[in-house]
Amino acid sequence: MKKKVLAVALAAAMTVGTVPAAAFAEEAEKPYEGVTLSMWIGTSVYHDGTKAILEKATEELGMEFEVEINPEGTEGDNIIKTRCASGDLSDLSVYNSGSLFTALNPKEHFLDITDEEFTKKFDDAYISTVSQDGRVYGTPVTTTSAGAVVYWKPDYEELGLEVPKTWDEFLANCQALKDAGKYPVYLSAGDTWTTQVLFLGDNYNVLAQNPTFAEDFTAGTAKFATDEAALASWEKYADLVDMYQPDYTAATYEDGLEAMATGQATHWIILTSVIPLMISAHPEAKENIGVFAIPGDDPEDVGLTVWEPNSWYVNKDSENTEAALAFLDFWCQQESQDLYVNNYGANGPSCIKGYTLPDSVAPAIREDMQAYFDEGKTAPALEFLTPIKGATCEQITTSAAFGQVDAETAAQMYDDDCKKSAVQQGLGWE
Numbered sequence: 455m456k457k458k459v460l461a462v463a464l465a466a467a468m469t470v471g472t473v474p475a476a477a478f479a480e481e482a483e484k485p486y487e488g489v490t491l492s493m494w495i496g497t498s499v500y501h502d503g504t505k506a507i508l509e510k511a512t513e514e515l516g517m518e519f520e521v522e523i524n525p526e527g528t529e530g531d532n533i534i535k536t537r538c539a540s541g542d543l544s545d546l547s548v549y550n551s552g553s554l555f556t557a558l559n560p561k562e563h564f565l566d567i568t569d570e571e572f573t574k575k576f577d578d579a580y581i582s583t584v585s586q587d588g589r590v591y592g593t594p595v596t597t598t599s600a601g602a603v604v605y606w607k608p609d610y611e612e613l614g615l616e617v618p619k620t621w622d623e624f625l626a627n628c629q630a631l632k633d634a635g636k637y638p639v640y641l642s643a644g645d646t647w648t649t650q651v652l653f654l655g656d657n658y659n660v661l662a663q664n665p666t667f668a669e670d671f672t673a674g675t676a677k678f679a680t681d682e683a684a685l686a687s688w689e690k691y692a693d694l695v696d697m698y699q700p701d702y703t704a705a706t707y708e709d710g711l712e713a714m715a716t717g718q719a720t721h722w723i724i725l726t727s728v729i730p731l732m733i734s735a736h737p738e739a740k741e742n743i744g745v746f747a748i749p750g751d752d753p754e755d756v757g758l759t760v761w762e763p764n765s766w767y768v769n770k771d772s773e774n775t776e777a778a779l780a781f782l783d784f785w786c787q788q789e790s791q792d793l794y795v796n797n798y799g800a801n802g803p804s805c806i807k808g809y810t811l812p813d814s815v816a817p818a819i820r821e822d823m824q825a826y827f828d829e830g831k832t833a834p835a836l837e838f839l840t841p842i843k844g845a846t847c848e849q850i851t852t853s854a855a856f857g858q859v860d861a862e863t864a865a866q867m868y869d870d871d872c873k874k875s876a877v878q879q880g881l882g883w884e
Contacts, residue, residue, distance in 0.1 A: 484516025489777045491519050492544040494534070496526040499548050499595055499764060503798025507790050515784060517777050524548075538563045543769040545778050548595055551583035551762045552838030555592065564591045565768035565775055572783045580805035583762045583838045592765030593782045596794070597811075599727045599801035600745070600758045600823060601655020601835065607744045609636060609720045617746045619753035621690065628697045631720050639694050640719035641702035641855060642710040649851040652694075652723045652748065656687040658757040658833040659750030668839035674876060674883035679865040686750075688861035688868075691854035703856070715739040723748065725761065729818055730799030745822040747831075757831030758823065762805065762838055803827045841879060844871030 495504070500523060508519050522544060524530045531554065537543045538558055549555060558564075567573050568590040573581075576594065584592030603624075609615070610627075613634055618624040628638035642648045660667050663683035670676030671684075678684040699705065699719055714722045715732035716739070722728070726745055733740045747758045766785070768778045784790055791809055800815045803824045811820045826832055837843055844850070847868065854864040876883040 484514070486777045486780060487516035489517045489774055491517055491546055491774055491777055491781060493519055493521045494524050494537075494544040494547040495521055496524050496530065496548060496764075498526060501798055503596075503794035506793045506797040507785060510790065510793060511781055511784050515777075515780060517781065534558065541771065543771075545769055545772040545774050546781070547767045547769070548764050549767060551580070551592055551594075551765045552834070553841040555584060555765070555767075556586055557841060560586050560591045560767070561589065563767075563770055565770045565772075565778075567591060567593065567768065567779070567782070570779060570783070572786045575786055575806045575808070577805045577807050579760065579832060579834060580762050583834060584765050592767055593785065594763045594805050595766055596763045596798075597800045597802050597804050598763060599725050599761045600747075600826075600832075601651045601657075601761065602723070602726055602745050602747055602758055602823070604714060604722045604724055604726065604728060604818070605744050605746065606714065606717045606720050607742050608717060610744075617744075618749050619756050620751055621693070621749050622751075623753075624749050625693055628694070628721070632697060637699040637719040638697040638721060639699075640705070640710050640713055640722040641694075641698040642705045642707050642722075642724075643702055643852055643855060644704045644706040644709070646848040646852045648707055648710070648724060649855045650848050651725060652690055652855075653687050653847070653851050654835055654837070655723065655748045655759045656690065656750070657759040657836045658747065658831075660684050660687060660836075661833050662750060662752065662755050662757070668836060671836075671872075672840040672842060672876075672881065674881065677865075677869045679862060679869050685861060685865050688854060688865045690748075691851070691864070692857065692861055694855070695857040711735065714743070717742065725801075726819065726823065727801040729816055730801065733816055734799070740816045743816060743818045745818045747826060755831070757833060758826040759835050760802070760832045761835050842872050842875050842881070844868050844875065846871050 500521065512518055524533060534547060534549055535558065543563060566589045573590050580594055581590055584590055609631060613630055615627050615630060618627055631638040660683045664681060667676055667681060667684060678688065710722055710724065711728060711732050713719050715736040729743060732743060747756050749756055766782055768775060772778060786806055788809060791804065791806065792812055795812055796814055800811055800819050802819055804811065850864050850867050853859045854861070859867070873883050
């Protein structure tokens with residue numbers, strides 16, 4: 455198969471004329487001069503932050519990069535599976551962490567990096583999503599993100615509201631906002647995938663009440679329709695039916711970015727990756743946007759459901775493994791991470807231990823979200839803990855958000871949908 459390759463010229467341009475001897479000496483000190491690393495990387499990752507680190511790696515280490523852009527999504531899943539099967543992987547690939555990663559049989563295709571020094575920098579939550587049989591294979595590409603409540607702080611200040619610690623307190627805040635003539639919750643159902651975030655982002659609360667839910671669900675012994683904590687995630691949709699803005703059925707993700715960045719609604723239950731996008735379009739929103747976790751029932755146990763980042767994986771059969779590992783070590787250094795964040799932004803706290811986000815990052819991420827990480831109040835999204843996810847999740851959550859189905863019906867529909875996935879994977883569901 456002919457690859458569509460984007461050649462990235464990252465070496466510094468040479469000036470015609472006499473070059474001082476010192477310059478030649480400096481060039482000679484670059485340990486990977488003449489090495490070109492091939493990369494398979496998605497458009498959502500190949501941005502200014504990544505490019506800045508690649509340029510710096512060429513400047514300091516000497517290596518250059520040949521970048522192939524992958525289509526991501528289902529098409530990207532199929533391509534990397536084919537590449538694994540045919541032995542046609544790039545030196546470095548960017549792919550999901552969690553269940554999709556483990557489905558690739560990583561020990562057969564990717565380099566074991568467990569004993570590399572830079573791997574010791576990764577936090578345990580991240581390591582759990584890029585490990586198999588106790589061995590580590592991935593390096594985080596970017597920061598974490600979370601399924602949470604993004605909110606407009608001036609509305610809270612105006613009405614004297616406090617960040618809620620329980621779902622009932624959240625609903626009371628919503629009612630106070632509605633009574634004041636504001637739109638309590640923004641729903642962007644024109645892009646149905648966004649309606650999933652309330653359900654998926656509630657996983658911390660499910661695990662807080664039933665720590666083995668993910669394992670039991672994978673085994674087919676726990677279901678959303680019959681587990682009290684899991685059913686509560688679906689019940690929350692019914693509580694919000696009367697809290698949306700008027701155009702909620704047609705409003706898109708892009709509409710939500712604009713509305714929340716300008717204070718047209720107070721809450722948006724969404725992935726925190728929206729925050730740098732909102733601030734990029736409306737810099738004044740940086741101090742007005744806040745984040746809090748989707749609350750459960752226990753005010754003493756409030757935590758974030760976290761989406762771990764995509765990861766770098768090294769081709770086990772690459773002829774450039776030494777250079778690839780040197781690049782990953784370079785990627786994880788403080789200066790490189792600062793370069794990434796200052797050029798792109800951050801969706802959440804880093805999963806590199808000890809790394810402090812620079813002041814350029816919004817307080818919503820650098821302070822609000824970081825507090826949950828510092829307190830150990832985080833849990834991975836369910837998709838990082840089980841290979842099972844219903845194919846029609848967003849259609850079911852949209853129906854629940856519209857009030858077209860009740861919680862029990864929605865949960866049973868989702869269980870039935872997940873059964874198809876479990877049977878296809880041979881997981882023994884009955």
